[in-house]
Amino acid sequence: MPLRSVEIVxxxxxxxxxxxxxxxxxxxxxDAGVDLYARNDAVIEPHGGRILMPTGIAxxxxxxxxxxxxxxxxxxxxxxxxxxNSPGLIDSGYRGEIMxxxxxxxxxxxxxxxxxxxxxxxxVQRIEEVSWTVVQSLDGNDRGGGFGHSxx
Numbered sequence: 001m002p003l004r005s006v007e008i009v010x011x012x013x014x015x016x017x018x019x020x021x022x023x024x025x026x027x028x029x030x031d032a033g034v035d036l037y038a039r040n041d042a043v044i045e046p047h048g049g050r051i052l053m054p055t056g057i058a059x060x061x062x063x064x065x066x067x068x069x070x071x072x073x074x075x076x077x078x079x080x081x082x083x084x085n086s087p088g089l090i091d092s093g094y095r096g097e098i099m100x101x102x103x104x105x106x107x108x109x110x111x112x113x114x115x116x117x118x119x120x121x122x123x124v125q126r127i128e129e130v131s132w133t134v135v136q137s138l139d140g141n142d143r144g145g146g147f148g149h150s151x152x
Contacts, residue, residue: 006020010062011025011094012060012061012062013059013060013096013142014120015058016057017039017054017058018039018056019059019095020058021039021115022037024122025058032124033121035072035118035121036057036098036100036115036119036120036122038072038114038116038117039054039055039056039115040053040054040115041108041112041113041115042113043111043112044081044102044103044111044112044113045110046104046109046110047104047106047107047108048103048105049103049110050084050102050103050104051113052099052101053100053113053119054098054099055098055099055100055119055120057098058095058097058098059090059098060095061090061094061124062092063093064126064129065125065126065127066091066092066127067122067123068087068088068089068090068124069086069087069089069100069120069121070083070086070088070120070121070122071086071120072118072119079104079111080104080105080106080111081101081102081103081104081119082103083100083120084101084102087123088100088101088120092127100119102120110133135136144152
């Protein structure tokens with residue numbers, strides 16, 4: 001079955017702070033995330049080294065949307081590099097440069113990032129507003145056991 005084009009497309013304004021870098025793009029049709037690129041060369045030291053990497057773009061997410069910065073699975077598998085605060089949250093009111101906090105989990109090897117490398121991916125999602133209703137108890141069954149417990 002052939003892939004259909006996306007039926008709902010939102011327009012997001014983008015400022016190319018570094019016009020030499022590629023704009024965020026999908027690797028394949030239908031991918032949820034768009035690639036983000038490194039603006040600078042850097043070295044991430046092993047065993048927990050961290051860097052703050054600019055991406056060369058600023059975006060204007062519409063109200064009711066948020067961006068989530070996620071690690072690239074290839075970087076995680078091949079190099080042990082991930083996004084520290086994954087997912088990194090970009091609120092609709094943020095207008096600064098998108099920055100990614102990268103972490104090297106490899107115990108012995110540094111990781112070199114080269115300008116233009118794909119370092120993370122960005123997923124844009126609709127976000128619902130919530131209002132809180134204070135109640136004395138909640139409907140449904142308590143699965144019991146606390147965090148990480150399936151009840152079995």
